Amino acid sequence: SVAEDRSPKFPIPANVYAEKIVSVTHYTDHLFSFRVTRPQSLRFRSGEFVMIGLPNAEKPVYRAYSIASPSWDEELEFFSIKVPDGPLTSELQKIQPGDTLLLRQKTTGTLVLDALTPGKRLFMISTGTGIAPFASLLRDPDTYERYEQVILTHTCREVAELKYGQELVADLANDPLIGELTHGRVTLYNSTTREESPRMGRITALIDSGKLYTDLGIAPLNPETDRVMICGSMHMLKDVKELVESRGFEEGSLNHPNTFVVERAFVG
Numbered sequence: 001s002v003a004e005d006r007s008p009k010f011p012i013p014a015n016v017y018a019e020k021i022v023s024v025t026h027y028t029d030h031l032f033s034f035r036v037t038r039p040q041s042l043r044f045r046s047g048e049f050v051m052i053g054l055p056n057a058e059k060p061v062y063r064a065y066s067i068a069s070p071s072w073d074e075e076l077e078f079f080s081i082k083v084p085d086g087p088l089t090s091e092l093q094k095i096q097p098g099d100t101l102l103l104r105q106k107t108t109g110t111l112v113l114d115a116l117t118p119g120k121r122l123f124m125i126s127t128g129t130g131i132a133p134f135a136s137l138l139r140d141p142d143t144y145e146r147y148e149q150v151i152l153t154h155t156c157r158e159v160a161e162l163k164y165g166q167e168l169v170a171d172l173a174n175d176p177l178i179g180e181l182t183h184g185r186v187t188l189y190n191s192t193t194r195e196e197s198p199r200m201g202r203i204t205a206l207i208d209s210g211k212l213y214t215d216l217g218i219a220p221l222n223p224e225t226d227r228v229m230i231c232g233s234m235h236m237l238k239d240v241k242e243l244v245e246s247r248g249f250e251e252g253s254l255n256h257p258n259t260f261v262v263e264r265a266f267v268g
């Protein structure tokens with residue numbers, strides 16, 4: 001039999017990089033991550049996203065993906081859902097090492113350290129694949145230059161979906177570049193909502209009830225000392241944004257850094 005032709009079916013535009021898939025990891029029927037060669041000239045801030053697409057689609061479909069690797073990494077990492085009839089992910093979930101991935105050259109995003117004013121604790125609040133930009137920031141030495149403590153929350157429907165975040169945080173200690181820097185300073189707080197697990201509930205409920213604070217033995221969210229980054233679905237963003245605003249946090253941007261920032265998880 002003849003192997004499926006996965007070579008580009010149209011000319012690669014000038015403002016697009018064509019890179020090679022290095023590895024693919026499937027976590028569940030709905031989630032996978034992959035690593036791709038990094039274009040030498042691609043520069044980005046940890047926490048930003050980029051538009052990615054496939055060359056073998058009938059017509060090129062691009063979607064915004066947070067870069068999950070830190071800005072110093074030689075490869076780029078992405079974390080994605082799989083949607084059976086999703087315009088991009090239906091094909092993207094079939095990628096293999098050696099396949100070509102297209103990346104638009106411009107990166108952007110608001111989940112960057114420069115959009116926040118200095119503080120003591122940095123809360124990264126995520127659901128599902130919204131953890132991706134934090135995977136980048138957690139591996140960036142800058143994060144530890146600016147904050148004493150980092151608290152990463154990750155809520156998913158099912159237990160297996162928490163694995164990416166668990167591995168991410170466990171691997172920090174072994175990282176030759178930032179391992180020592182992260183020692184004793186990163187806390188992972190995860191929960192599920194639709195499968196039985198040791199901790200259940202939406203992060204909004206866990207904060208509202210105060211359970212987050214009692215579980216970790218930490219002081220409540222306080223705009224004087226804390227900064228918050230939020231990434232998840234549209235509904236989650238809205239609810240968590242309201243929650244932190246009700247506690248006195250104000251949204252920041254690169255032009256006007258402040259005490260919290262949000263980004264929708266660009267997936268589909």
Ligand code: A2P
Pocket residue numbers: 127128155156157192193194202203204232233235236237239240
């Ligand atoms: P739930 O199962 O109660 O909807 P999704 O896959 O829909 O993006 O959900 C990922 C996780 O985010 C799920 O655990 C889900 O909980 C949770 N979630 C969904 N909407 C919100 C919201 N408005 N506020 C907080 N968490 C949410």
